[in-house]
Amino acid sequence: MLAAAAVLGAAPVSAAAPSFCGELGGQWDGQYCRTTVLSERKAVRDIKMAIPDLVDNPTTRPVLRDYLSTLMNNWRAAAVKMVADSYGEENFQIFRRGNVLSAVFRETYHADGPDFNNAYRTFTFDMAAGRRLQLADLVRPGVDPLAAIPPLAHPFVVTALDQAPPPHQPGTYPFVADRWTPDKVYSGGYRAWALSGDELILYLPDYPVAHDTPLNYTPGHMQWSIDGGTAQAHIPLAALSSILRPEFGGA
Numbered sequence: 001m002l003a004a005a006a007v008l009g010a011a012p013v014s015a016a017a018p019s020f021c022g023e024l025g026g027q028w029d030g031q032y033c034r035t036t037v038l039s040e041r042k043a044v045r046d047i048k049m050a051i052p053d054l055v056d057n058p059t060t061r062p063v064l065r066d067y068l069s070t071l072m073n074n075w076r077a078a079a080v081k082m083v084a085d086s087y088g089e090e091n092f093q094i095f096r097r098g099n100v101l102s103a104v105f106r107e108t109y110h111a112d113g114p115d116f117n118n119a120y121r122t123f124t125f126d127m128a129a130g131r132r133l134q135l136a137d138l139v140r141p142g143v144d145p146l147a148a149i150p151p152l153a154h155p156f157v158v159t160a161l162d163q164a165p166p167p168h169q170p171g172t173y174p175f176v177a178d179r180w181t182p183d184k185v186y187s188g189g190y191r192a193w194a195l196s197g198d199e200l201i202l203y204l205p206d207y208p209v210a211h212d213t214p215l216n217y218t219p220g221h222m223q224w225s226i227d228g229g230t231a232q233a234h235i236p237l238a239a240l241s242s243i244l245r246p247e248f249g250g251a
Helices: 016-024 061-079 145-163 185-190
Strands: 033-038 044-049 086-097 100-110 116-126 131-133 193-196 199-204 231-236
Touching (some): 016 033, 016 061, 044 061, 061 086, 061 100, 061 116, 116 193, 145 185, 145 199
Parallel strands (some): 044 086
Antiparallel strands (some): 086 100, 116 131, 193 199, 199 231
16 A cells, blocks of 8 residues: 655656756756856866656646756856866655655765765655645644654664764764754754655755764764765654654554
8 A cells, every 4th residue: 555666866758857957957868957067267067967757746846846946056156166176966766655755855966075975855745635744744733743753763763873884883973863863963953854655764964064063072082074864764654653643654
């Protein structure tokens, strides 16, 4: 009865993606909408974006078009000041649970330095009702999801932290659960999440975090920077049944 499907940067079968790519000022290559920007210092930024058919769906169209347009414009604006060649790439996954659809966008960008960065933007919709869902829409009335989810999700978050890169001893800083609760910067405030079959997926954090706060949390030790999506916690909806609405597996 429940289904989860994932599409990672797959080329859409309709004309929606090529058409919207043209609106973005890019060129469609069959899989990505592509463009390049030359900076004031003659550095080149290569931009490529995967576009789902959902940009033409009445329910998802306004939100996803606004997101992708803003992303393209932001990457173009940043490119103008670059002193070295760089790139920005976006891919997506689509998850389904009955009438609920989650679109997960992964942004990867690289500029100066040896490493690239990742960020996650997620959008979940009730396709039958024609509306976007927030995390609070999954839980019973009067329940604060940012207060109720952490204790129930704790063992699954710990598993995700133990498995997160780089390889490390379980339970060592910064991969300790109390630094990844919604009120701490490493969690991204639970802004990036998706429903997939019988799971709630949390992408922690949603955007790269430069350092922990407060800055003196580990005096005398290095300050960790954390990439977007470093920890991805898969929480069974059954573990959250006490706080979920019935349509999402609530008891």
